[in-house]
Amino acid sequence: MPRVFTYEENGLSYTVTVYESDGQIFADVTVNSGFMNVNAIYTGDSDFSGSSASLKGPLNMNGAGSQFEGERVQWDDAIELSRPGLGHQDPDNPTFLQAGDTLTVALNVTSIEDVDFVGIRATSTSTPEGSIKGVSGNPVDEDDNGDDDDDGDAIYSKVFFVYDADADVLGGFIFTADDLPEDAEGTFADYVALFEDTEFADLSEINTVIFYSGDDLEEVFRLEGPFEDSDALLAAYNEAVQAEEVSDLMFAFVGDDAEDTSDDAEDTEEEVSVF
Helix, strand or coil, X not given: CCEEEEEEECCEEEEEEEEEECCEEEEEEEEEECEEEEEXXXXXXXXXXXXXXXXXXXXXXXXXXXXXXXXXCCCCEEEECCCCCCCXXXXXXXXXXXXXXXXXXXXXXXXXXXXXXXXXXXXXXXXXXXXXXXXXXXXXXXXXXXXXXXXXXXXXXXXXXXXXXXXXCXXXXXXXXXXXXXXXXXXXXXXXXXXXXXXXXXXXXXXEEEEEECCCCEEEEEEECCCCCHHXXXXXXXXXXXXXXXXXXXXXXXXXXXXXXXHHHHHCHHHHCCC
């Protein structure tokens, strides 16, 4: 689950999103406003024992770069990305970021859980001082759809209400984001409301709901029924997305066969979209 760190001071605003891809932990540094030349990135966990990692000379995080909300931060790793002062107003330098630019850095950590603090040492910044030792903590954990984990309002590009998921040909009702009302956001509640407004749709006959996300309609997970009514369905969904251990619920994540199952649904989409 990605972690998002934020920093804002004197018109310079950026986020650092820490995530895992193919077994490697990365950080995306994205400038929202202002500009800066990112010289180094520091990471640390909440264990403050031992010595703190530091780069020599002007890339150090001494002083303000070792404090977060008045408390000491111990850095576990530091990565040099560029030398100070280079790249000001130079779009050809990949470490010079303006509003909307993103720099991706491979981190020297084995788990996202090892990153509780992120430090950015930057020069040629849009701040009055011309440089920062930015320290960010209190990250927001996000789900894979990019939605805050706390609100439970994930956005889906397609939802399939299935009669019998074990059947050779899947039957039921398929809805995509294009089927939703113009003011709908694409939450599961929006799809349930659309289902209830569809002629011949009967929730008591639905035993599985399959969720898809992204432009490629990747299958994310399945929610197993049966469901007594829409309130029971939404309650089961909310319980699933808020649970710390999803495997303990009726929330079957699709593994190696996700692509095959998705193909079955797409192959029969015309046949089962409306009954």
